[in-house]
Amino acid sequence: MKMPAEFDEIRPYSPEELPQVFEELIADPNFRAVTESIIPDVPFEMLAQKIRQCKTNLDFQKTFFYGLLWKNVKEHADGMDIDCSSITDRSVSYTFISNHRDIILDSAFLSVLLIDNNFDTVEIAIGDNLLIYPWIKKLVRINKSFIVKRGLSIRQKLEASTLMSRYMHFAINHKHENIWIAQRQGRAKDSDDRTQESVLKMMTMGGEGTISERLMDLNIMPLSISYEYDPCDYLKAKEMQQKRDNPDFVKSPEDDLLNMKTGLFGYKGKIHFHTAPCVNSFIRDIDPSVSKNEIFTILAEKIDKDIHSCYRIFAGNYIAYDLLKGGNRFEDKYSSQEKENFLSYIDAQIAKVDLSEKDYDFLKEKMLIMYANPLINHLVAIE
Known part of the structure; x- marks a missing residue:
């Protein structure tokens, strides 16, 4: 599959690019220092060799992140589970849109839980404001993240949003990857989780057909995330x-x-993830006479209701x-x-x-x- 060049700056690395990126990471003293602090009982040279043996992004995730994340749950939580019974069609790639509790762990925990239920991991929308060191940017792109550009002018933001939307449609329909995206920019400080209509509007900047058809093309699945305690x-x-x-x-x-x-x-207590059914049938039933903006309002309210009802x-x-x-x-x-x-x-x-x-x-x-x-x-x- 040929990857359009327009996505090169924002997309995850392809398997063909990984050997070079791995060498750059291994040679970065800051990456080495962080790695040695997180995995102190394994010599860095041995970890470097394991990194070089990974052939795909999923290999890297399973080799390193999977074990580290379950170790995190064991040390800093009282268990974690998922109810994904609403995923009835495994041949479809989904866009999981969720409330946002933790900057790093929401999408990471989702991926390990999906692995345990025999699904593929997710590609992750992540803001570039969090990529404060070069090694972090490399690491998240290895970890199947695509970059959301922040702090732009109105014109630049429109161009970046359109590009990201096109990428999301490409990832779902051509790469057949699942996607995770937060329902809003940043976390809700007061835990009053509400879907920003601007996120849904961004999703329709790419794809083809009507607004409803572009939304259904992404197979949106609301996801509810519950932490007993927020560190x-x-x-x-x-x-x-x-x-x-x-x-x-x-x-x-x-x-x-x-x-x-x-x-x-930090301590999180019990952690629960819960998927609601894909909203395609709901979108299909929206009155065709309503305006474009009303579609976004109606769908945002539906996603919110699904997320709220699935809280633990x-x-x-x-x-x-x-x-x-x-x-x-x-x-x-x-x-x-x-x-x-x-x-x-x-x-x-x-x-x-x-x-x-x-x-x-x-x-x-x-x-x-x-x-x-x-x-x-x-x-x-x-x-």
């Missing part, structure tokens, strides 16, 4: 206070790096809801010990916030909202 919750709350106190506050690349590290190595609700979500609402509606869903443990957890996370003018009440309220919102949205979705 970055206190960082999100901190950022909320920083923006409250200084409306011009903007996160730095160092902040992004800290979020990545905290998400990777944990004790902390019920506790946060009751604390916020000042009642005991869900007291039968948790024990007094679980409530005590959750409140201790919140206090311990707030203690990590390193602001000179720390507003404890504000931070606590924002963290409770983070844990209550999945339940609030779930209740609306299933009614």
Whole structure:
């Protein structure tokens, strides 16, 4: 299969390109230092040899990332599972569109869970703002990522979005690869997960036919991701206070790096992934008389409902809801010990916030909202 040259700057590396990229990675002292810190008990030369033996991107993923990710779950979580019973046609490649909890792990965990259920891994949409070192950019493109360009002018953004959309249609229909993309740019700081219509509009900039036909061409499958605990919750709350106190506050690349590290190595509790059915039949049934913009609104609401209804609700979500609402509606869903443990957890996370003018009440309220919102949205979705 010939790869169109227009995708060269954003697409994952092809298997033919891997030997050269592997050598560049192995020779990078920063990559070596990070690798030796993550896998300290294996000599780097031995790892380099294993890298060189990988013939495809999937080989690399299975050789390195698969084991590391399950090791991460073992050390920093209390188990992880997926309900993918809605994937009834294995001959089709899907675009998984999901809520976004962790910068790195959402798509990575999805891939290992798909492997365990005998599916192929996903190609991953990743913002170039996270590719702060050359070795990271190489590594994510080996790991089947395609690049979403950020910080562009309006004209450049339009061109980049059109190119990315064309690539997504190419990946689904010609490479027969699954895709993962977040429902919005960046994570929802308050866990009020909503699909941005602009993401859906981007998807229709490529492909052929009507708006509905272009959407159906991507076989969109809503995916719900639930973490019992979000290791970055206190960082999100901190950022909320920083923006409250200084409306011009903007996160730095160092902040992004800290979020990545905290998400990777922080405690997550139980983790659950849940796929909803592909939305093609829903799109097909949308009234053909509605406008293009209405199609995006209707579909965004459908995706949100599917994601919200598939959340796994944990004790902390019920506790946060009751604390916020000042009642005991869900007291039968948790024990007094679980409530005590959750409140201790919140206090311990707030203690990590390193602001000179720390507003404890504000931070606590924002963290409770983070844990209550999945339940609030779930209740609306299933009614």
